Amino acid sequence: MNKPFDHSRRQILVAGATLSGGMALGLFMPGNAKAAVPALELGGETQDAAALNEVNAWIVIEPDDTITLRCPMAEMGQGTASGIPMLLAEELECRWDNIKVEFASVNRNIREKTLYGDMVAAGSRGIRTTWPYVQQAGASARARLVAAAAAKWSVPASQCEARESKVFHKASGRVLRYGELAKAAAKVKLAAEPGIKPPEAFKLVGTRQPRLDSKIKSTGKAQYGIDVRQEGQLYASIISSPVFGGKLVSVDDSAIQGARGISHVVKLDDAVAVVADNYWRANQALKKLKIKWDGGADAKTDSAQFAREYREALDGPMVTAKEDGDAKTAIAKTKHVIEAVYETPLLAHATMEPCNATIHLQKDRLDVWMGSQSPLANAKMGAEETGLKPEQVHFHQLYLGGGFGRRTFGDEMRQAIRIAKAANITVPLQLLWSREQDMRADRYRPQSAIRFKGALTADGKLEALFIQSVCGSIQRSTGNPVATGLDPTSLEGIAQSVPYNLVPNWYTGQMLKNTHVPVGYWRSVGGSQNSFYLESFIDELAHAAGKDPLEFRRSLTDRVDSLAVLKKLEEMSDWHKPLPAGRGRGISLVENHAAVGGQIAEVTVKATGEVHVDRVFAATDAYHVVNPNLVDAQIEGGVVFGLSAMMYGEINIKNGAAAQGNFNDYRVARINDAPEMVCALALTGGVDEKGKPKWGGVGECSTAPIAAAIANAIFAATGQRIRSLPLKNLKLTGPTQQARL
Amino acid sequence: MPRLIVNGKSHDLDIEPDMPLLWAIRNEIGLTGTKYGCGIAQCGACTVLIDGKPVRSCMMGSGAAEGKQITTIEALEKDGTLSKVQAAWVAEDVPQCGYCQSGQIMSATALLNHTPNPDDSDIDAAMAGNICRCGTYVRIRRAIKRAAASPLGKDKV
Numbered sequence: 001m002n003k004p005f006d007h008s009r010r011q012i013l014v015a016g017a018t019l020s021g022g023m024a025l026g027l028f029m030p031g032n033a034k035a036a037v038p039a040l041e042l043g044g045e046t047q048d049a050a051a052l053n054e055v056n057a058w059i060v061i062e063p064d065d066t067i068t069l070r071c072p073m074a075e076m077g078q079g080t081a082s083g084i085p086m087l088l089a090e091e092l093e094c095r096w097d098n099i100k101v102e103f104a105s106v107n108r109n110i111r112e113k114t115l116y117g118d119m120v121a122a123g124s125r126g127i128r129t130t131w132p133y134v135q136q137a138g139a140s141a142r143a144r145l146v147a148a149a150a151a152k153w154s155v156p157a158s159q160c161e162a163r164e165s166k167v168f169h170k171a172s173g174r175v176l177r178y179g180e181l182a183k184a185a186a187k188v189k190l191a192a193e194p195g196i197k198p199p200e201a202f203k204l205v206g207t208r209q210p211r212l213d214s215k216i217k218s219t220g221k222a223q224y225g226i227d228v229r230q231e232g233q234l235y236a237s238i239i240s241s242p243v244f245g246g247k248l249v250s251v252d253d254s255a256i257q258g259a260r261g262i263s264h265v266v267k268l269d270d271a272v273a274v275v276a277d278n279y280w281r282a283n284q285a286l287k288k289l290k291i292k293w294d295g296g297a298d299a300k301t302d303s304a305q306f307a308r309e310y311r312e313a314l315d316g317p318m319v320t321a322k323e324d325g326d327a328k329t330a331i332a333k334t335k336h337v338i339e340a341v342y343e344t345p346l347l348a349h350a351t352m353e354p355c356n357a358t359i360h361l362q363k364d365r366l367d368v369w370m371g372s373q374s375p376l377a378n379a380k381m382g383a384e385e386t387g388l389k390p391e392q393v394h395f396h397q398l399y400l401g402g403g404f405g406r407r408t409f410g411d412e413m414r415q416a417i418r419i420a421k422a423a424n425i426t427v428p429l430q431l432l433w434s435r436e437q438d439m440r441a442d443r444y445r446p447q448s449a450i451r452f453k454g455a456l457t458a459d460g461k462l463e464a465l466f467i468q469s470v471c472g473s474i475q476r477s478t479g480n481p482v483a484t485g486l487d488p489t490s491l492e493g494i495a496q497s498v499p500y501n502l503v504p505n506w507y508t509g510q511m512l513k514n515t516h517v518p519v520g521y522w523r524s525v526g527g528s529q530n531s532f533y534l535e536s537f538i539d540e541l542a543h544a545a546g547k548d549p550l551e552f553r554r555s556l557t558d559r560v561d562s563l564a565v566l567k568k569l570e571e572m573s574d575w576h577k578p579l580p581a582g583r584g585r586g587i588s589l590v591e592n593h594a595a596v597g598g599q600i601a602e603v604t605v606k607a608t609g610e611v612h613v614d615r616v617f618a619a620t621d622a623y624h625v626v627n628p629n630l631v632d633a634q635i636e637g638g639v640v641f642g643l644s645a646m647m648y649g650e651i652n653i654k655n656g657a658a659a660q661g662n663f664n665d666y667r668v669a670r671i672n673d674a675p676e677m678v679c680a681l682a683l684t685g686g687v688d689e690k691g692k693p694k695w696g697g698v699g700e701c702s703t704a705p706i707a708a709a710i711a712n713a714i715f716a717a718t719g720q721r722i723r724s725l726p727l728k729n730l731k732l733t734g735p736t737q738q739a740r741l
Numbered sequence: 742m743p744r745l746i747v748n749g750k751s752h753d754l755d756i757e758p759d760m761p762l763l764w765a766i767r768n769e770i771g772l773t774g775t776k777y778g779c780g781i782a783q784c785g786a787c788t789v790l791i792d793g794k795p796v797r798s799c800m801m802g803s804g805a806a807e808g809k810q811i812t813t814i815e816a817l818e819k820d821g822t823l824s825k826v827q828a829a830w831v832a833e834d835v836p837q838c839g840y841c842q843s844g845q846i847m848s849a850t851a852l853l854n855h856t857p858n859p860d861d862s863d864i865d866a867a868m869a870g871n872i873c874r875c876g877t878y879v880r881i882r883r884a885i886k887r888a889a890a891s892p893l894g895k896d897k898v
């Protein structure tokens with residue numbers, strides 16, 4: 001008996017959209033201060049705003065004092081859905097042990113003039129770009145609660161104080177709970193909105209707190225896009241043209257005639273999908289189709305050719321991206337000049353949850369259930385694809401099983417819509433990419449090559465850096481022609497976001513060079529390759545100058561943040577203590593997404609040349625942080641992500657298509673690769689040029705430095721310089737007598 | 742027409758015997774805590790316990806699992822109490838995106854069932870089949886050691 005899904009259960013699993021179109025996440029902390037670890041409860045449907053006891057669009061306070069805080073950012077592991085609520089609670093002066101969190105409604109954001117901001121969870125901007133309006137939302141709600149209490153008591157608001165989800169009138173000893181004040185507070189009109197707290201006044205923010213979603217993610221209850229089950233839902237499996245940009249010619253589906261559960265074979269311009277009542281049936285049938293593709297001239301390309309072209313282009317014309325002093329002349333005048341060429345391959349994101357989107361396309365409404373780093377832009381794309389108005393799109397944000405930049409684009413949603421349109425599917429449809437589709441239809445970390453020239457003075461000072469970079473442009477790949485010839489994301493770590501400011505002559509030129517292979521944002525973006533390049537070359541210079549690599553870096557900067565990170569690294573590691581033969585220590589310092597990250601890696605190189613990273617010290621200056629526990633997690637994870645790419649990561653192009661398709665040929669770091677990790681904050685606080693508190697991003701500043709830290713450690717252990725990645729392709733020899741720090 | 746015993750409950754399913762257990766569990770039985778990651782037993786996201794041993798459910802046909810005791814992540818929490826492995830996971834704040842963690846916890850549970858006090862190399866050997874792209878490995882190690890030291894005692898699955 002084919003026992004279909006219990007539909008009543010489906011309704012519990014996936015909350016639908018209603019008037020305000022919200023998707024309850026339901027991070028929930030039990031009202032028991034001892035239960036410091038919050039549980040997470042699946043939320044129900046978001047009701048009409050007024051019925052929900054909203055104080056404002058961000059905060060709901062129920063009569064029993066349970067407080068729901070809304071998070072506009074995706075939660076893909078980075079912890080923002082724990083961090084933003086802390087900022088809200090800080091200003092709201094509410095108890096932290098009786099809150100729920102839900103994702104802010106994308107539809108409401110469209111209808112109400114983007115009151116939740118752009119909702120883009122990328123570029124490590126979850127906190128650093130949202131704090132002004134998030135804090136304001138909390139402060140404004142608190143001021144209204146205070147005003148409501150003051151009005152009830154007929155006393156001036158200035159005599160009232162809010163704390164622990166209550167308002168106190170000290171003089172008379174009267175107290176009102178937030179739950180008693182919420183309805184009146186929502187109606188309060190203030191003459192002016194209150195100011196927000198400076199970081200010095202924070203009580204909750206800045207303290208180590210558990211993340212809110214650990215329990216729901218340890219019990220299998222967290223709902224990801226792939227878990228969406230709607231009534232009557234169908235499942236699609238898809239294959240895109242293996243050659244990027246290729247076209248579908250023909251499909252022979254004779255092999256699946258009469259196959260069980262198959263409802264549609266759908267031809268798109270550049271892809272074929274099979275729709276069935278079960279994902280596995282759809283995927284099995286897809287594999288049996290005989291498909292002809294036209295890859296055009298691109299079908300003749302391969303990685304070796306691209307690598308050669310990128311290297312050759314280093315001699316081509318460059319657009320100036322950074323010019324301090326006159327590097328060319330300085331190099332011509334200096335005797336001691338070091339030169340090196342580095343290169344790195346394309347990388348896949350390989351999020352654990354393959355891309356997927358569930359849609360329900362109706363005449364006057366589109367529902368989308370998925371985890372997205374950019375749900376507002378995706379919802380607008382959904383409107384364009386369907387011809388509906390943006391306010392007719394109901395985007396239900398779910399947890400993401402990893403993002404790393406992949407899940408900003410909405411490719412999977414667009415395909416799902418196109419399938420539904422092409423086959424006139426009016427029931428909910430879940431498109432799930434197989435791992436192979438996910439890996440072969442990615443938007444990869446761009447390929448690049450770079451040439452450095454560095455001039456050292458007689459006493460070993462860095463006099464000039466001359467950098468020529470050839471790099472794939474993400475902007476260009478996503479449709480922006482980049483008229484200036486400069487793509488900021490390709491320059492991160494070599495022209496901008498550089499932790500050094502004392503190199504007297506510095507030139508960076510770049511040539512943007514794209515192939516037919518789509519490229520996209522990959523955790524730490526330009527820094528993922530550029531910081532490997534620059535920090536390896538800085539190490540080359542330090543050794544050529546006969547200087548300690550840490551001291552050499554110190555001589556290149558007087559920035560407070562860079563120096564603080566170097567100092568912390570020196571203190572926390574045994575930098576000046578030699579390691580035994582066969583082991584080496586390497587350092588790296590970067591600026592990435594508004595934070596400075598430094599790392600020291602300790603490696604063991606066996607006689608066979610095999611490398612193991614034993615320990616990593618990581619110091620971070622993000623100026624101000626919300627929750628050091630979550631920052632540590634980001635730093636630890638970012639190190640592993642970068643280490644994985646450094647040691648194993650590469651997508652090769654063969655006959656115009658990605659050769660790798662799954663974890664058997666796209667190797668990633670496993671637990672036995674993971675180093676011991678020591679993380680520390682080196683926060684320098686401070687304000688920006690406008691006098692506003694500085695906030696850095698912590699999601700990527702640990703991915704960028706690790707490759708160079710490891711490579712420099714290998715050099716220290718063996719004297720072998722790593723100038724191309726991944727490490728697995730290089731034939732290293734074991735340590736030699738010349739090994740040195 | 743495989744009869745699957747999942748978390749102590751019997752399910753008579755009208756499915757092909759070669760439908761992998763993963764899709765029977767996720768699509769037919771409706772337990773979505775067990776995840777799809779690779780389909781070729783390389784990533785461990787789909788790990789379940791079969792008669793107490795960790796198995797990649799994406800590569801095992803449902804027919805082959807007939808009559809065996811299949812345990813998924815959903816069964817570890819009993820009457821609102823987390824298993825010691827789950828409790829350790831929460832205490833160490835292991836999950837980031839969380840997608841692989843059902844599989845990680847099932848593998849860790851199996852490890853502790855037969856090696857109550859694992860050292861680092863035991864942990865590496867037992868857990869190397871479970872990929873975490875967020876890089877939570879350091880905390881996974883800590884959590885397994887915490888669970889091993891847990892006064893809750895053995896809660897074998």
